[in-house]
Amino acid sequence: MTGPSDARQGLLYGGGAYILWGLLPFYLHMLAAVAPVQVLANRILWSLLLLLAIVVATRRGPALLAAARGRVLMLLAASAALIAVNWFVYIWAISNDHLVEASLGYFINPLLNVALGMVLLGERLSRVQAAAVIVAGIGVAILAAGGGGALWVSLVLALSFGFYGLIRKVAHIDALGGLTLETLILTPFALAILVQAERSGSAVLWHDGWLTTLLLLAGPVTAAPLLLFAAGAKRLRYTTMGLLQFIAPTLQFLEAVLVYREPITATQLATFALIWLGCGLYAWSSIQRARAA
Numbered sequence: 001m002t003g004p005s006d007a008r009q010g011l012l013y014g015g016g017a018y019i020l021w022g023l024l025p026f027y028l029h030m031l032a033a034v035a036p037v038q039v040l041a042n043r044i045l046w047s048l049l050l051l052l053a054i055v056v057a058t059r060r061g062p063a064l065l066a067a068a069r070g071r072v073l074m075l076l077a078a079s080a081a082l083i084a085v086n087w088f089v090y091i092w093a094i095s096n097d098h099l100v101e102a103s104l105g106y107f108i109n110p111l112l113n114v115a116l117g118m119v120l121l122g123e124r125l126s127r128v129q130a131a132a133v134i135v136a137g138i139g140v141a142i143l144a145a146g147g148g149g150a151l152w153v154s155l156v157l158a159l160s161f162g163f164y165g166l167i168r169k170v171a172h173i174d175a176l177g178g179l180t181l182e183t184l185i186l187t188p189f190a191l192a193i194l195v196q197a198e199r200s201g202s203a204v205l206w207h208d209g210w211l212t213t214l215l216l217l218a219g220p221v222t223a224a225p226l227l228l229f230a231a232g233a234k235r236l237r238y239t240t241m242g243l244l245q246f247i248a249p250t251l252q253f254l255e256a257v258l259v260y261r262e263p264i265t266a267t268q269l270a271t272f273a274l275i276w277l278g279c280g281l282y283a284w285s286s287i288q289r290a291r292a293a
Contacts, residue, residue, distance in 0.1 A: 006235040014232025014244045020225040022251025025102075027221055028094040029260070031214055034204045036091040038197055039215070041190035042205060043087060046219030048183040054223075055180055064177045073181070075171040079164050080182035084189075086160040093153045099256035100264060101150045105157030106249035107275045110242060111136045111282060112162040120166065126289070132281035139274030146267035175230040179223075237290060243283055 031039050055061055068076075093102040115133050117123035125133070143151050168178055197203040204211050233241055253272075256262040264272075 010232045010235030010240070011244075012232075013228045014236055014241055015247065017225040017228035017232060018244050018247035019251070020228070021248040022255075024221070025094050025099055025252055025255050025260075027214070027217075028091055031091075031211065032095045034211060034215070035197070035202065036088060036095055037193055038202075038204060039091050039218070040084065040088045041193040041197075042215040043091075043218040043222050044084070044183050044186045044190040045194070046216060047222040048180070048187050048219075050219040050223050051176070051180040051183060054176065054227075058176075060177065064180060067173045067177055068181050072171050072173055075167050076173070076178060076181045077185055079167040079171065079178070080185040082160045082164040082167070083182060084186055086157060086164065089153060089156045089160070093150070093157075097260065097262055098150045098153050099252055099260060100262050100268065101153040102157060103249040103252035103256060104268075104272065104275065105154035106161075106252065107246070107272075107279055108136060108140065108154060108158040109161050110245055111275075111278050112158050113165060114282065116162055116166050121169075126285055128281050128285035128288075132278040132285065134278075135281065136275050136278035139271040139278070142274070143267055143271040146265070175226065175233075179226060240290075242286055246279060246283070 028039070055064060090102055093099065111133050114123075114125065114129050118125050140151075140155070143154075171178060173181070194203065194205065197205075205215055206212055232244075236244075257264065
C-alpha cells in the first residue's frame with residue numbers, strides 16, 4: 001500500500017506523463033513539413049537509442065534478454081505493430097488538421113478498455129460502467145451516421161491503443177523492457193524507410209538543420225512521458241491512473257479548438273457530449289469503487 005508521499009510523487013509523475021502527451025501536438029505540428037512515415041521512423045530509431053542507454057545504465061540487459069523469447073516475444077511483435085499503427089495515424093492526423101478526431105479517439109479508449117476487459121478477459125462490469133460504454137457507443141454511432149468526417153482516425157487510434165494495452169497486460173515483461181523490445185523489433189523497418197527516403201531525395205534528416213534537431217528530439221519526446229507513466233503507475237492506484245488519462249485528450253481537444261481553430265460540426269459536438277457523459281460515468285464509477293475498497 002502506498003503512503004501519502006508515494007501518492008504525491010505518483011500524481012506528479014502520472015500527471016506529468018499525461019500533460020506531456022497532451023502537449024505532443026505542438027511538437028508534431030512543427031514537423032508538419034516532414035512526411036508522417038519519416039517522423040515515425042525517426043521516432044522509433046531515436047527512442048531505441050535512448051531506451052538502450054537507459055537499459056545499460058540500469059543494468060537491465062540480462063533480464064531483458066531472458067524475457068525476450070517464446071510467447072513474450074510473439075506478443076511484443078504484435079504490440080509493436082499496433083503501436084506503430086497508432087503512432088503513424090496520430091502523426092498523420094496532426095499533420096492533416098484532424099486533432100479533434102484524434103482527441104476523440106483517446107476519449108473513447110478508456111471506455112473501449114472496459115469493454116475489451118469484459119469480452120476478452122471475462123471481467124465483470126458494474127451497471128454504471130456498462131452504461132458508460134453504451135452511451136459512448138451511441139455517440140460513435142451518431143457520428144458514423146452523420147458522415148463521420150475522419151471517424152476512422154478516432155476508431156483506429158482507440159482500437160490500436162486498446163488492443164496494444166490488452167497485449168501488454170498479458171505479456172510478462174515490465175514497461176521499460178517491453179518498450180525497448182518493441183522499438184528494437186520496429187527498427188529494421190524504420191531504417192528501411194529512412195534509407196529509401198535518402199535514395200529518393202525526399203529525406204529531411206541531416207538536410208535541414210531545424211527539422212533535424214526536432215527529429216533527433218523524437219527519442220526523449222517519446223520516452224519521457226512513458227517513463228513518467230511507469231513511475232506514476234507504481235505509486236498510484238489503478239483507479240487514479242485511469243482518471244488521469246483524461247488529461248491528454250482534454251488538452252488535445254482544447255488545442256484543436258482554441259489554438260489550431262479546427263472546425264467542429266454539430267454532429268461532432270453531439271458525439272463529444274455523449275462521449276464526455278460516458279467518461280463522466282466511468283470516472284464516477286471508478287471513484288465509488290475506490291471508496292468501497
